[in-house]
Amino acid sequence: xxxxxxxxxxxxxxxxxxxxxxxxxxxxxxxxxxxxxxxxxxxxxxxxxxxxxxxxxxxxxxxxxxxxxxxxxxxxxxxxxxxxxxxxxxxxxxxxxxxxxxxxxxxxxxxxxxxxxxxxxxxxxxxxxxxxxxxxxxxxxxxxxxxxxxxxxxxxxxxxxxxxxxxxxxxxxxxxxxxxxxxxxxxxxxxxxxxxxxxxxxxxxxxxxxxxxxxxxxxxxxxxxxxxxxxxxxxxxxxxxxxxxxxxxxxxxxxxxxxxxxxxxxxxxxxxxxxxxxxxxxxxxxxxxxxxxxxxxxxxxxxxxxxxxxxx
Amino acid sequence: xxxxxxxxxxxxxxxxxxxxxxxxxxxxxxxxxxxxxxxxxxxxxxxxxxxxxxxxxxxxxxxxxxxxxxxxxxxxxxxxxxxxxxxxxxxxxxxxxxxxxxxxxxxxxxxxxxxxxxxxxxxxxxxxxxxxxxxxxxxxxxxxxxxxxxxxxxxxxxxxxxxxxxxxxxxxxxxxxxxxxxxxxxxxxxxxxxxxxxxxxxxxxxxxxxxxxxxxxxxxxxxxxxxxxxxxxxxxxxxxxxxxxxxxxxxxxxxxxxxxxxxxxxxxxxxxxxxxxx
Numbered sequence: 363x364x365x366x367x368x369x370x371x372x373x374x375x376x377x378x379x380x381x382x383x384x385x386x387x388x389x390x391x392x393x394x395x396x397x398x399x400x401x402x403x404x405x406x407x408x409x410x411x412x413x414x415x416x417x418x419x420x421x422x423x424x425x426x427x428x429x430x431x432x433x434x435x436x437x438x439x440x441x442x443x444x445x446x447x448x449x450x451x452x453x454x455x456x457x458x459x460x461x462x463x464x465x466x467x468x469x470x471x472x473x474x475x476x477x478x479x480x481x482x483x484x485x486x487x488x489x490x491x492x493x494x495x496x497x498x499x500x501x502x503x504x505x506x507x508x509x510x511x512x513x514x515x516x517x518x519x520x521x522x523x524x525x526x527x528x529x530x531x532x533x534x535x536x537x538x539x540x541x542x543x544x545x546x547x548x549x550x551x552x553x554x555x556x557x558x559x560x561x562x563x564x565x566x567x568x569x570x571x572x573x574x575x576x577x578x579x580x581x582x583x584x585x586x587x588x589x590x591x592x593x594x595x596x597x598x599x600x601x602x603x604x605x606x607x608x609x610x611x612x613x614x615x616x617x618x619x620x621x622x623x624x625x626x627x628x629x630x631x632x633x634x635x636x637x638x639x640x641x642x643x644x645x646x647x648x649x650x651x652x653x654x655x656x657x658x659x660x661x662x663x664x665x666x667x668x669x670x671x672x673x674x
Numbered sequence: 675x676x677x678x679x680x681x682x683x684x685x686x687x688x689x690x691x692x693x694x695x696x697x698x699x700x701x702x703x704x705x706x707x708x709x710x711x712x713x714x715x716x717x718x719x720x721x722x723x724x725x726x727x728x729x730x731x732x733x734x735x736x737x738x739x740x741x742x743x744x745x746x747x748x749x750x751x752x753x754x755x756x757x758x759x760x761x762x763x764x765x766x767x768x769x770x771x772x773x774x775x776x777x778x779x780x781x782x783x784x785x786x787x788x789x790x791x792x793x794x795x796x797x798x799x800x801x802x803x804x805x806x807x808x809x810x811x812x813x814x815x816x817x818x819x820x821x822x823x824x825x826x827x828x829x830x831x832x833x834x835x836x837x838x839x840x841x842x843x844x845x846x847x848x849x850x851x852x853x854x855x856x857x858x859x860x861x862x863x864x865x866x867x868x869x870x871x872x873x874x875x876x877x878x879x880x881x882x883x884x885x886x887x888x889x890x891x892x893x894x895x896x897x898x899x900x901x902x903x904x905x906x907x908x909x910x911x912x913x914x915x916x917x918x919x920x921x922x923x924x925x926x927x928x929x930x931x932x933x934x935x936x937x938x939x940x941x942x943x944x945x946x947x948x949x950x951x952x
Contacts (some may be wrong), residue, residue, distance in 0.1 A: 364870065389777075390856075390918065391778075391779055392779075394859070395768055397823065397824045398825035402790065402825070408801070410797060410798055412801035412804075414797060416801065423804065469695060477831070483696055486696045487699055488941075489703065490702070492880075492930045493923075495886060496905050497902075497905060497927055502702070504705075504709065504916050511722075512705050515722040519721065548945055551942055552946060552949035590950075604796070606886075607887065610886070611906050614910040621785050625798055640804075644797075644800050647799065650796055650797075651797055655792065674921070
């Protein structure tokens with residue numbers, strides 16, 4: 363009997379203990395996660411729901427506003443400046459992102475060569491990424507000054523009459539692309555890491571097959587670099603669409619000349635915080651979200667065709 | 675041609691490419707420093723002159739006085755340090771729970787965290803502004819500091835990836851010795867994750883130091899400006915004082931460059947890690 367009672371106790375106690383232990387691990391887990399559970403709710407989830415609601419109202423900080431259904435979205439589609447801001451943003455993205463990939467990979471390959479003094483070169487390429495965006499904008503405004511800037515001064519040296527850069531409608535966005543390319547050091551670091559992951563055996567095998575430098579680059583380096591190119595492509599696109607600080611500083615928030623520098627988020631900010639059309643701005647934010655998601659989705663779908671993972 | 679000659683030519687070509695490319699990256703820096711030390715008459719000299727004559731160090735003291743630089747620097751430092759502290763306290767804690775603790779709802783919470791990472795900041799910008807207006811925080815630096823104490827999704831995600839790579843054996847051993855879960859975290863796991871935490875802290879530090887949109891939205895009175903905002907305001911008021919503008923730009927970049935030379939490895943490994951794991 364005693365034995366039986368013992369065995370019963372042995373059977374029941376663990377399950378009760380197990381349950382208590384399970385409850386305890388739940389409590390501890392949630393305690394650890396509690397800052398983020400609160401933060402997620404207060405600073406992300408609730409604001410997001412509010413933002414959806416606002417986008418269907420004429421809300422502004424000055425007045426409560428009323429529910430207007432889809433009219434913010436419909437108005438946006440008839441707002442020429444909205445389309446202009448989309449055009450500017452796409453223009454920047456379409457030129458900047460491929461250029462940054464091309465130059466980023468080329469620089470990384472150069473910095474991956476085995477020659478003396480490479481640490482110094484690598485530092486030089488990385489330094490511009492440390493310059494705060496506002497300072498970067500101010501510095502480049504000066505470099506690209508139409509009359510007294512260094513760039514036009516150097517061009518004049520070669521007998522070229524420099525363009526008006528940030529002062530000209532046709533040249534303002536190329537100027538922005540140029541100064542953004544100055545700061546591609548972070549992407550270069552990621553490409554460098556990607557290059558480091560390519561085993562030497564592949565190059566040795568290609569060498570034995572008699573491949574020259576171009577063939578090695580085309581058939582070994584680039585395909586094996588596609589996962590990091592993919593990452594930088596996605597991040598580059600997302601970043602390009604959220605461009606704000608550079609054009610805002612360059613144009614004192616005006617988007618001049620002739621709105622050629624009014625980028626999407628700048629126009630959103632202007633609507634929300636200069637005209638206090640917060641409902642309208644919220645609608646813009648959600649359209650931005652949809653555009654970014656769609657682009658990312660497209661890149662992900664096509665990635666199956668062009669991204670090669672090692673060992674697959 | 676013999677192989678040694680080919681090698682020599684290749685090497686010279688490599689250096690040539692490197693030097694031409696570096697020129698594009700380094701010349702703007704030289705021009706920045708050079709202009710920051712020039713008298714106004716020389717700033718507008720044509721063709722451009724490289725060496726300041728005389729070296730006008732007073733540009734720096736004038737610039738610092740003109741824009742209340744020390745006040746802005748103090749504001750920036752406080753926001754940067756406190757928000758980085760917030761990230762260090764909150765993010766590894768939450769990340770650890772995602773990686774190593776088992777509790778009901780963990781999967782859903784993590785999924786929502788990933789989803790939130792995809793949402794552009796502009797979506798929550800307006801409701802957050804209203805929230806902080808209601809709290810009476812607009813005009814103070816609190817909106818730029820307090821949220822960091824509740825976790826930042828991208829950092830939580832990166833740290834979780836790091837914690838996942840740490841072995842469970844140490845935890846088991848400590849638990850058998852009777853250590854509480856919080857003690858295991860604080861005394862064993864957190865120190866092991868030091869390098870990843872440092873990288874994340876550095877991201878936040880850089881982000882805070884250089885942030886422009888946050889201060890533009892929330893720091894509405896001049897006494898609370900950060901250096902970024904101060905420089906932008908200075909530029910829009912005194913657009914042709916290039917010497918002074920370059921001096922301020924140099925001063926605000928300098929701390930980051932110093933930090934970079936001390937923490938070079940962390941900078942690079944942080945970027946690499948986020949590029950590979952992200």
